[in-house]
Amino acid sequence: MDPADDRAELSTCTTCTFPDDFSNYWTAVMYFRARNGTYKRVKQLGGLFNEKARAGGITIYYFSHPKDPTNIVAFKRGFRMRNGDPSVRNATSASRYKGIDYTCLVRDDTRYTNRSATFPDHMCPEGVLTTIYFPPCWDGINLDSPDHCSHVAWPTEGDHDDGGPCPATHPVKIPQIVLEIRWDTREFNSADLWPEDGSQPFVWSFGDRTGYGNHGDYVFGWRGDSLDKAFSDSEGCAGVGNTLSATTEIPTPAPGQANPTLTAHQCIAHNTAAPTTTSNANPDTTTTPNTTPDPITPTETVPTSPLVKVTPTVDPVPITTTTTADCHTTTTTMGHRTRKGILYTTAFLFPPLAVYFRRGTHKDFGLNILLTILGWLPGVLHAMYLVSK
Numbered sequence: 001m002d003p004a005d006d007r008a009e010l011s012t013c014t015t016c017t018f019p020d021d022f023s024n025y026w027t028a029v030m031y032f033r034a035r036n037g038t039y040k041r042v043k044q045l046g047g048l049f050n051e052k053a054r055a056g057g058i059t060i061y062y063f064s065h066p067k068d069p070t071n072i073v074a075f076k077r078g079f080r081m082r083n084g085d086p087s088v089r090n091a092t093s094a095s096r097y098k099g100i101d102y103t104c105l106v107r108d109d110t111r112y113t114n115r116s117a118t119f120p121d122h123m124c125p126e127g128v129l130t131t132i133y134f135p136p137c138w139d140g141i142n143l144d145s146p147d148h149c150s151h152v153a154w155p156t157e158g159d160h161d162d163g164g165p166c167p168a169t170h171p172v173k174i175p176q177i178v179l180e181i182r183w184d185t186r187e188f189n190s191a192d193l194w195p196e197d198g199s200q201p202f203v204w205s206f207g208d209r210t211g212y213g214n215h216g217d218y219v220f221g222w223r224g225d226s227l228d229k230a231f232s233d234s235e236g237c238a239g240v241g242n243t244l245s246a247t248t249e250i251p252t253p254a255p256g257q258a259n260p261t262l263t264a265h266q267c268i269a270h271n272t273a274a275p276t277t278t279s280n281a282n283p284d285t286t287t288t289p290n291t292t293p294d295p296i297t298p299t300e301t302v303p304t305s306p307l308v309k310v311t312p313t314v315d316p317v318p319i320t321t322t323t324t325a326d327c328h329t330t331t332t333t334m335g336h337r338t339r340k341g342i343l344y345t346t347a348f349l350f351p352p353l354a355v356y357f358r359r360g361t362h363k364d365f366g367l368n369i370l371l372t373i374l375g376w377l378p379g380v381l382h383a384m385y386l387v388s389k
Contacts, residue, residue, distance in 0.1 A: 003078030008221025013267035022221035065163035074228035084215025099133025118211035136176035137166035351383035
């Protein structure tokens with residue numbers, strides 16, 4: 001799609017909690033493959049601290065660079081990018097695409113543990129969390145590239161989220177976007193449902209049964225200079241509404257006000273594509289698995305129709321998207337780095353508490369209490385190790 005064809009400009013509403021955000025965020029759909037070869041779509045859960053969101057949705061973070069939060073350049077009109085590749089099926093090919101993983105949720109807010117680059121190979125008590133980071137460095141010229149990836153890059157030092165320096169080829173620092181989706185796999189947590197050979201039963205809508213092909217797309221669509229203000233003005237995120245309640249029932253939010261839940265739920269995409277009900281026993285040879293009794297529309301396309309606000313005659317069930325801007329001045333939801341820093345401090349002062357809040361297993365918590373009783377230093381080292389995972 002030509003960057004000059006800015007469909008977000010034609011949209012009249014958004015499902016995001018920031019009414020200024022008309023961007024498109026896309027990820028694939030997850031399915032459960034039953035023993036008889038049929039597929040059932042895996043439902044989404046509301047994001048952390050937004051568990052009651054209807055139809056689940058994506059939690060979106062906008063991070064500044066932690067080591068140098070200054071001089072962040074907001075995305076330009078027409079900008080888009082992708083991280084991940086739907087054709088990838090092995091670790092070697094997937095190594096190019098950093099920051100994509102799966103978390104087997106022991107508790108609903110499990111983080112930094114039980115992670116893998118593929119679908120979990122065991123049942124997860126509270127579902128599966130998929131996370132997709134996007135590169136934080138831009139070449140400063142191209143709004144897109146043929147592979148939708150080459151115009152952005154990863155830092156030259158540290159991990160994908162450490163905020164290291166940008167390479168000379170991509171010197172412009174842009175906000176780092178992170179997508180989180182919680183998949184409700186709990187209804188499939190039964191040995192009678194999983195494959196008899198012990199393999200994991202989940203598959204992406206584009207046919208990937210390994211999990212290596214997970215990917216996300218982003219098309220910029222913030223109104224005016226609202227995103228730039230979030231990263232540069234003294235008000236920070238407060239300037240685009242994060243001090244207001246996302247459930248305030250106002251019919252039409254003004255710029256800077258939080259998008260009411262009711263308003264967001266009335267925002268739907270007009271899509272004329274016919275539902276796909278093709279059945280195929282081998283997911284790797286079909287674009288869209290059979291979803292009987294829940295037929296779906298094709299998932300590997302970006303909607304060409306703008307979002308429009310409607311007054312429904314029945315209760316709609318759209319995708320609900322929550323946007324969180326984690327700026328260098330003000331934040332709405334505690335970001336990953338902030339939370340991890342607190343956990344490290346807690347691990348030093350009171351190790352068992354850090355292990356508990358890390359949301360690991362009860363075995364880890366009990367072991368840390370024992371180590372702390374035997375000696376403070378062993379408890380600290382054990383807690384720091386668990387927090388770092």
